[in-house]
Amino acid sequence: MENYYYYIGGGVVLFILLLCIRVVPQANEYVVERLGKYLKTWGAGLHFLVPLIDRTANKVTLKEQVLDSPPQPVITKDNVTMQIDTVVYFKVFDAKLFTYGAVNPISALSNLTATTLRNIVGELELDDTLTSRDTINGKMTEILDSATDQWGIKVNRVELKNIIPPAEIQNAMEKQMKAERDRRETLLEAEGHKAAVITRAEGDKQALILAAEGERDARIARAEGEAKATLLAKKAEADGLAALKAAGVDSAVLELKKYEALIAMANGTASKIIVPTDAVDMTKANVMFSETTGLGDVTPAAPKAVKTKKGDPCCD
Numbered sequence: 001m002e003n004y005y006y007y008i009g010g011g012v013v014l015f016i017l018l019l020c021i022r023v024v025p026q027a028n029e030y031v032v033e034r035l036g037k038y039l040k041t042w043g044a045g046l047h048f049l050v051p052l053i054d055r056t057a058n059k060v061t062l063k064e065q066v067l068d069s070p071p072q073p074v075i076t077k078d079n080v081t082m083q084i085d086t087v088v089y090f091k092v093f094d095a096k097l098f099t100y101g102a103v104n105p106i107s108a109l110s111n112l113t114a115t116t117l118r119n120i121v122g123e124l125e126l127d128d129t130l131t132s133r134d135t136i137n138g139k140m141t142e143i144l145d146s147a148t149d150q151w152g153i154k155v156n157r158v159e160l161k162n163i164i165p166p167a168e169i170q171n172a173m174e175k176q177m178k179a180e181r182d183r184r185e186t187l188l189e190a191e192g193h194k195a196a197v198i199t200r201a202e203g204d205k206q207a208l209i210l211a212a213e214g215e216r217d218a219r220i221a222r223a224e225g226e227a228k229a230t231l232l233a234k235k236a237e238a239d240g241l242a243a244l245k246a247a248g249v250d251s252a253v254l255e256l257k258k259y260e261a262l263i264a265m266a267n268g269t270a271s272k273i274i275v276p277t278d279a280v281d282m283t284k285a286n287v288m289f290s291e292t293t294g295l296g297d298v299t300p301a302a303p304k305a306v307k308t309k310k311g312d313p314c315c316d
Contacts, residue, residue, distance in 0.1 A: 022047045029095040031058040041095050051313070060095035064156065067106065071164065072114045074121045074174030078127055084121065088113055088144065089156045105151045109144070113158070116143050126165065133160050156255040 023046055030042040034054045045115050049056070067090065072082040078109045086108065102108045120139050121129055129136070137158050143157040165173070 008250060009147070016051055020049045020051050022049050027062045029060045030056050031060065031095050031099045033057040038096065038100070058095065058099040060092050060098055062092055062095075064089060064091040067086075067110060068161070069110055069113055071162065072117060074118050076121055076124060076126050078125045080126045080169060081166065082126075082129070082169075083162070084117060085161045086113055086140070087159045087161050088115060089158070090148070092152055092155050093154045094152035097150065099152075101151035101256065104186050105148075105153060108151065109148060109153060109155075110157060112144060112147055113140070126169070133163075136160060 005170060022030065022042070024042050024044045026044045028044060030047075032042055032047075032049070032054055034057075038057070039054060057276040066087040069086050069088070071085040074083055074084050075081050090109065098105055103230045117136075118141065120136055124132060124136075141155055144158060148155055206218070
């Protein structure tokens with residue numbers, strides 16, 4: 001029987017010892033109180049809790065947490081009421097301050113976030129609020145981080161999740177954006193038309209320049225061809241005269257050739273030809289020579305007159 005009580009007593013002691021053993025997980029801290037007073041903060045690992053004297057006052061996680069606040073009505077400087085909801089990223093850096101700094105630190109952080117947002121946006125107009133998200137985020141992060149140090153909370157960043165203006169403001173903004181898009185479309189069409197006209201004008205200009213250059217080249221080619229033709233004609237004429245001279249033709253024949261060339265130049269048209277005096281004198285000399293000697297005369301001689309005998313009147 002004594003052994004039975006011995007085993008029961010040993011089992012109870014072992015059970016109490018097991019209940020007094022505490023294992024703190026990684027990234028967590030336990031705040032321990034002894035007789036209602038703060039004793040220590042346990043980090044990750046194995047710890048022993050004195051039964052009936054010590055107790056775990058709070059279990060705090062050191063991981064980064066997210067506080068998603070519901071949309072808050074905020075009034076801007078120009079009296080426009082809009083709904084803004086925020087997201088706060090924070091973590092606990094001191095479990096003791098987090099446990100004893102505020103009754104409900106998360107609720108206190110949520111309310112502080114709402115009031116800070118109203119104060120910052122209340123100094124801005126609607127357009128500035130819509131375009132200054134980064135500025136608002138930075139100011140809120142700085143203010144909240146400084147205010148929550150006494151709660152053992154480190155605010156890493158604050159983000160404006162949604163900014164919802166009133167319905168009439170949204171309609172006006174949509175109309176403004178549509179007008180802006182129409183203006184940009186008109187400007188793009190005008191710029192495209194301008195570019196097309198300029199390109200077309202440059203093309204016409206280039207075409208005229210190329211046509212003028214082609215006409216110039218054609219004229220130069222025709223002029224060169226005519227000059228070569230004239231040169232060849234003169235050369236042929238000079239070669240003919242040189243051949244006549246080499247054949248021993250006298251100056252009279254050469255003068256006649258010149259005269260024939262002048263007649264050929266007239267080309268059968270009613271043109272006046274001024275014959276040099278030397279050519280006229282030469283022609284006259286040739287005619288007189290032909291008439292005197294009979295050489296070169298192709299005109300047949302006139303027949304001689306036949307004399308008829310007169311009858312003898314006495315005998316007849």
